[in-house]
Each structure stands twice: as structure tokens, then as C-alpha cells.
Amino acid sequence: MTATLEVRNVSKTFESDNGDRIQALAPANLGVKQGEFLSIIGPSGCGKSTLFNIIGGMIPPDSGEVIVNGVSVSGPHKDIGMVFQEESTFPWRTVLDNVAFSLEVAGMEKKERLEKARHFVELVGLTGFEHHFPHQLSGGMRQRTAIARTLASEPRILLMDEPFGALDEQTRLLLGDKLLKICDALKQTTMLITHNITEAVQLSDRVAVMSYRPGTIMRTIDIELPRPRDSELISTDKFAAYVGQIWEDLRTEADRGMKAVGEA
Amino acid sequence: MAQTGMNPRLRRQVLTLQVLTPVVLVILWELIARSGLLYEGVVPTILEVASAFWNEVSSPELYHHFGVTLMELFGGFTIATLIGVVTGIALGSRPFVSSVADPFLSSLATTPKIIFLPVVMLIFGIGPESKVALGALGGFFPIALSTMSGTLNVRPVLVDVGKALNLTRWQMLVKIYLPSLVGPIIRGMRLGLGVTIIAILLGEIKLSNAGLGFLAIEYYNTFHIASMYSILIIIFLTALSINAVMSYISQRFDRA
Ligand SMILES: Nc1ncnc2c1ncn2[C@@H]1O[C@H](COP(=O)(O)OP(=O)(O)O)[C@@H](O)[C@H]1O
Ligand SMILES: [Mg+2]
Numbered sequence: 001m002t003a004t005l006e007v008r009n010v011s012k013t014f015e016s017d018n019g020d021r022i023q024a025l026a027p028a029n030l031g032v033k034q035g036e037f038l039s040i041i042g043p044s045g046c047g048k049s050t051l052f053n054i055i056g057g058m059i060p061p062d063s064g065e066v067i068v069n070g071v072s073v074s075g076p077h078k079d080i081g082m083v084f085q086e087e088s089t090f091p092w093r094t095v096l097d098n099v100a101f102s103l104e105v106a107g108m109e110k111k112e113r114l115e116k117a118r119h120f121v122e123l124v125g126l127t128g129f130e131h132h133f134p135h136q137l138s139g140g141m142r143q144r145t146a147i148a149r150t151l152a153s154e155p156r157i158l159l160m161d162e163p164f165g166a167l168d169e170q171t172r173l174l175l176g177d178k179l180l181k182i183c184d185a186l187k188q189t190t191m192l193i194t195h196n197i198t199e200a201v202q203l204s205d206r207v208a209v210m211s212y213r214p215g216t217i218m219r220t221i222d223i224e225l226p227r228p229r230d231s232e233l234i235s236t237d238k239f240a241a242y243v244g245q246i247w248e249d250l251r252t253e254a255d256r257g258m259k260a261v262g263e264a
Numbered sequence: 265m266a267q268t269g270m271n272p273r274l275r276r277q278v279l280t281l282q283v284l285t286p287v288v289l290v291i292l293w294e295l296i297a298r299s300g301l302l303y304e305g306v307v308p309t310i311l312e313v314a315s316a317f318w319n320e321v322s323s324p325e326l327y328h329h330f331g332v333t334l335m336e337l338f339g340g341f342t343i344a345t346l347i348g349v350v351t352g353i354a355l356g357s358r359p360f361v362s363s364v365a366d367p368f369l370s371s372l373a374t375t376p377k378i379i380f381l382p383v384v385m386l387i388f389g390i391g392p393e394s395k396v397a398l399g400a401l402g403g404f405f406p407i408a409l410s411t412m413s414g415t416l417n418v419r420p421v422l423v424d425v426g427k428a429l430n431l432t433r434w435q436m437l438v439k440i441y442l443p444s445l446v447g448p449i450i451r452g453m454r455l456g457l458g459v460t461i462i463a464i465l466l467g468e469i470k471l472s473n474a475g476l477g478f479l480a481i482e483y484y485n486t487f488h489i490a491s492m493y494s495i496l497i498i499i500f501l502t503a504l505s506i507n508a509v510m511s512y513i514s515q516r517f518d519r520a
Binding site: 056057058076078080081082084086087088090092093101102104105149153 | 419421422424425427428429430431435439440443444446
């Protein structure tokens with residue numbers, strides 16, 4: 001159950017409170033193939049979340065369109081599952097009830113939905129924590145709960161906005177391994193937004209590099225590393241070469257970003 | 265009440281003082297009553313109050329008035345809660361409207377509700393209905409204000425999770441807004457309950473034909489001072505128990 005995703009000429013300009021116009025996205029073009037894992041990498045503030053929100057139908061683009069399986073879509077779409085950058089578990093629900101949320105609102109019967117939710121809890125490695133509340137879990141476990149909640153709605157395209165952004169490096173690598181296993185199992189079309197080069201290379205079939213504001217896709221790089229992968233990969237020469245190559249592209253953009261922030 | 269976080273020695277001292285305070289007060293009362301410094305009628309002896317208290321609790325009349333006050337409280341507080349929560353959510357989910365409404369609500373919230381008594385009386389008469397209305401009016405403002413600010417502060421990302429799943433407006437309300445608002449609503453209810461109790465008792469004392477407040481003022485007017493004190497004690501104990509129940513509920517459900 002996968003699909004293709006295409007972003008065609010999508011642009012967005014925000015008007016800030018003091019009337020300044022911030023062009024967050026210059027016309028951006030991008031295609032994600034069936035079952036492909038694509039990462040989008042770019043410096044902070046380059047419009048990654050804006051692109052994520054437009055693809056997910058949370059905000060409308062000023063121009064261009066989002067195409068799922070050849071059909072132009074607007075607004076939230078059931079084929080697209082979103083994992084947000086911010087912590088998004090429901091604090092009043094247990095892990096299991098969080099994961100069952102999308103099934104519950106879709107009207108699935110209780111027994112059936114809990115059974116299904118259990119499967120996804122297991123998939124993200126949280127078995128034994130079904131009846132814990134989010135505040136009893138670590139940040140990484142909460143983020144896995146959020147991922148399982150999105151997976152449980154069985155979207156054909158999985159969109160994730162820096163899901164591991166707030167975690168420490170070790171947790172991030174281990175969760176990356178977990179995510180690799182899940183993706184190998186689900187063979188799902190996935191788009192991951194990140195500002196972490198290691199993470200992008202570790203997980204992706206292809207990495208798209210974004211420029212600093214106004215954000216646009218500068219180039220994409222195929223990551224030809226064998227699958228199944230795990231975090232041991234990061235000590236290989238080939239891995240280092242990819243990281244170097246992406247950093248080369250990102251460097252000038254990150255620099256522009258730093259200067260822009262410094263000036264502000 | 266003694267705080268649970270305290271060290272045992274300190275907690276014992278607090279408890280001892282808490283038990284001693286009423287004992288000392290009772291002794292002081294008795295001494296003043298017997299000293300002859302004040303009119304006998306103003307400060308009856310403990311024995312007189314105790315026997316009046318006993319007379320009250322063994323007469324069916326008390327329970328009639330007690331029932332009237334409880335029903336007024338229940339009615340007024342229920343209405344305050346329902347309308348307060350609905351208003352709070354309706355205003356809070358529209359930031360523009362809530363910033364327009366906020367100064368009005370806030371200033372009305374601090375206005376003593378007793379000034380509305382004449383209006384309420386004209387509309388509802390002197391029976392329990394006007395006390396229910398006054399109590400509802402009093403409890404409404406803290407509940408609406410707390411719910412409104414809670415609604416404004418519902419985490420946007422949780423609303424986004426609902427949007428991404430195409431939730432209906434009703435699902436949005438029941439599955440995302442209301443659970444997020446449990447804390448603010450309960451905190452508003454705690455404040456509102458106090459105001460409702462005051463408003464209803466004031467209403468009963470000012471103008472009514474039943475209820476504990478009415479009974480107290482009746483005894484005052486007919487110079488049955490010991491009986492009046494015993495009604496005050498009953499009012500005090502009732503408010504204390506209601507407050508204890510509310511505290512329990514808020515500790516149980518408000519995790520914030
Ligand atoms: N709702 C908004 N209103 C005004 N400016 C916004 C809004 N959302 C994002 N921006 C601006 O657009 C730019 C891109 O933001 P974002 O897409 O969040 O970047 P990223 O996710 O890459 O860090 C930033 O400069 C940000 O301040
Ligand atoms: Mg972002």
C-alpha cells in the first residue's frame with residue numbers, strides 16, 4: 001500500500017505581524033517514487049516545515065500543487081500520514097489509546113482497534129508500555145508513540161518533520177535503526193525532513209538538499225548503500241563520502257542562514 | 265490541612281495547632297459569654313448554642329430549608345458550569361472575539377453579584393428560582409474565564425493532529441478540546457463554586473422565603489441568637505464538606 005508523491009511549483013510567502021513579507025518557499029519541485037525513502041535536508045528556517053505543512057494540506061500554497069498518485073489534492077488527505085516536529089502525543093491517553101486514536105475517530109470497533117494498535121506498538125518497540133501515559137516515558141518513546149499513531153492509520157505516504165529533532169545523538173541513531181526496520185517491513189513511501197546529515201544518509205534512498213530562504217530544492221543525491229542497513233553503516237568510507245558531499249552543498253546555505261540570523 | 269511534603273516533626277506541630285485552634289476559640293467564646301462584658305443575647309454560652317443546635321437538627325423544618333439551599337446550589341452551579349464551559353470554548357476558539365470579550369468578562373467577574381439581585385428578583389420572584397439565577401450568574405464568570413483562557417492555550421500541534429485526520433467539529437471538541445480543558449474547567453469550577461455559594465446565601469438572607477440563609481436571618485429578626493449561631497455552624501459545615509468534595513475531584517482529575 002504505497003503511492004507516489006509529487007510537489008509541483010509550490011511556493012509560499014508569509015506576512016509577519018509587523019507587515020514584513022517573508023518568502024519561505026520559492027517554487028519548489030520534488031517527486032517521491034513508490035516505496036522510496038526520501039529525506040529533505042536544509043538549514044533551520046529554510047522552509048522545511050512550511051513544505052511539510054503544504055504537502056500535508058495543513059496550509060494552502062500560494063502557487064503550485066501537491067499530487068498524490070497522479071491526482072492533485074488540497075487539504076488534509078487520508079493517504080498522507082503526518083508526524084509533527086513538536087511533541088504531539090495526547091497526554092491524557094495511554095500509549096495504546098494514543099496509537100488507536102486514528103482508528104477510534106474512524107469508527108473502528110474497540111476490540112479490533114486495540115488489537116491493531118498493539119501491532120503498531122510492537123512495531124515501534126514499545127511492547128510493555130501500552131498502559132503508560134506519555135509523561136511516564138522518555139522523549140524518544142513519546143516520539144515513537146507519535147510515529148506508531150500515524151502508522152496505525154495506514155497512510156500510503158508517511159511524512160515526518162524532524163521527528164528526532166529534540167533527541168540526543170545516541171537515541172537518534174538507535175531510533176534511526178528502528179525506523180529502518182519499520183520501513184523495510186512496511187515498504188512505505190516516506191518523506192523525512194531533517195537537519196541532520198547522518199540521519200539523512202543513514203535512512204534514505206535519496207536526499208534532497210534545500211537552499212536557505214527562500215527555500216527551494218537545490219539538488220537530490222541518490223544514496224546507494226545496501227539494505228537492510230543499520231547504524232554501523234556510519235563508520236564506512238562510503239557513508240562518510242555521502243556525508244561530505246551533502247555537507248559541501250549545505251555549507252554555503254547554512255552559512256547564509258547563520259548570517260541572516262546574525263543580522264536580524 | 266497538613267501538607268504531605270513536610271517533614272514529620274513539622275507536620276505534627278501543624279496538626280497540633282490545627283486541633284488546638286478551635287478548642288482555644290471555644291474556650292475564649294465561653295469566657296467572653298460568661299464575663300458579662302457583652303449582652304447575653306449577642307454571645308450566648310456554648311451550652312445554649314449546643315442545645316439550640318440539637319433542637320435544629322432534630323426538627324424536620326431544618327431539613328426542608330437545608331434541602332432548598334442544596335437544590336438551589338445544585339441548580340445554580342450546574343447552570344453556571346454548562347453555560348460557562350460552552351461560552352468559554354465558544355469565545356476561546358476565536359482569539360479575536362475573546363480579546364474583545366475579555367475586559368467585559370473580567371470586570372463583571374469581580375463585580376459583586378448581589379447588585380443583580382433586584383433584577384433577578386423582578387424576573388424570577390422571591391422563590392428559589394431567583395437564588396438559582398443569582399448563583400448561576402456568580403459561578404458563570406470564573407468558569408467561563410478559565411475555560412476561555414484554557415481554550416486559547418490548547419496546544420496547536422494537538423489540533424493539527426486532529427486536522428490531519430480530518431476530524432469533524434464534534435470530534436475535535438470531544439477528542440481534543442475537552443480533554444485538553446479538564447484542568448482549566450475544574451480550576452474554574454473550584455473558584456465558581458465559592459462564588460455560587462456566597463451569591464445564593466446572600467440572596468436568601470436579603471429576600472426569600474426558604475433556605476438556610478433565610479432561616480438564619482429569621483432567627484436574627486426574632487432574636488433567637490443561639491439558634492442563629494447553630495444555623496451558621498450548619499452553613500459552615502456544609503460549605504466545608506462541599507469544598508472537600510470539590511478538592512477531591514480536582515485532585516483526582518486535574519493532573520496539571
Ligand atoms: N505562520 C507563519 N507566519 C510567518 N512566518 C512564518 C510562518 N511559518 C513560518 N514562517 C517563517 O518562514 C520561514 C521558514 O519556516 P519553517 O518552514 O518553519 O522553517 P524550517 O522548518 O526549515 O526551520 C521562517 O523564517 C519562519 O519564520
Ligand atoms: Mg521546522
